[in-house]
Amino acid sequence: MASLLQYLCSIMLCAALLQISFSTTTLAAGYYAPVFRPTAWQLAHATFYGDESASATNGGACGYGNVFTSGYGTDTAALSSVLFQNGYACGQCFQIRCTQSPYCFKTITTITATNLCPPNWGQDSNNGGWCNPPRTHFDMAKPAFMKIAQWKAGIVPVMYRRVPCPSRGGIRFTFQGNGYWLLVYVMNVGGGGDISSVWVKGTRTGWISMSHNWGASYQAFSTLSGQALSFKLTSYTSKQTIIVYNVAPSNWQPGMTYQGTVNFH
Incomplete structure (x- = not known):
């Protein structure tokens, strides 16, 4: 009886661990969201x-x-x-x-x-x-x-x-705005190809939610000049989230395009 209980407990533990692993949607650099599959015609x-x-x-x-x-x-x-x-x-x-x-x-x-x-x-x-x-x-x-x-x-x-959208390396971010208002165009997105939410993080800030401006652009009204910037993005289709660390250096400039090292698949 004891061995049977131990066996059942081990199964339950494994199931719990599997549930935890599949419910985790935030993926850091070097890890990828599940592959986006083609839809019906x-x-x-x-x-x-x-x-x-x-x-x-x-x-x-x-x-x-x-x-x-x-x-x-x-x-x-x-x-x-x-x-x-x-x-x-x-x-x-x-x-x-x-x-x-x-x-x-x-x-x-x-x-x-x-x-x-x-x-x-x-x-x-x-x-x-x-x-x-x-x-x-x-x-x-x-x-x-x-x-x-x-x-x-x-x-x-x-x-x-x-x-699925083919990606040529990591997600690209084209910067506009200034040190107090950052406008970012998100391009070269793999997987579903789309974005629903974006957050930005400076080396002296926490995660700041960016509002959808228009098209593929997102904006943040915050002082971000002089800080290296990381981004967190959620796919509109798959709802998966990835984090792209240290996309732009601390001396980033409007008009420049910076490319991360990860992408949706």
């Missing part, structure tokens, strides 16, 4: 904007600026507001393939959400107002659209799904 529509140079995709509602120097290239799209989710979808990655159109190519391309396709209430949702709610729509950079369909199609039905 869904139906939407796609158009394109700009020309073959994709220069019209620079700027945009996510705040990535020049999408070429930011690392997103020409495989980008503006999302209808249903998908854009007030900017929390910035950085998300989608696989898209054309369907049910004679203009389709038999290819699948992967794009990153870098902009908003706003509603056009002066046009009918089925005749020009392609991004009017509740439509699910991708307004793709022309080079990306031309990978899945002939450009003369104008608009095509597509199948799409969320996929």
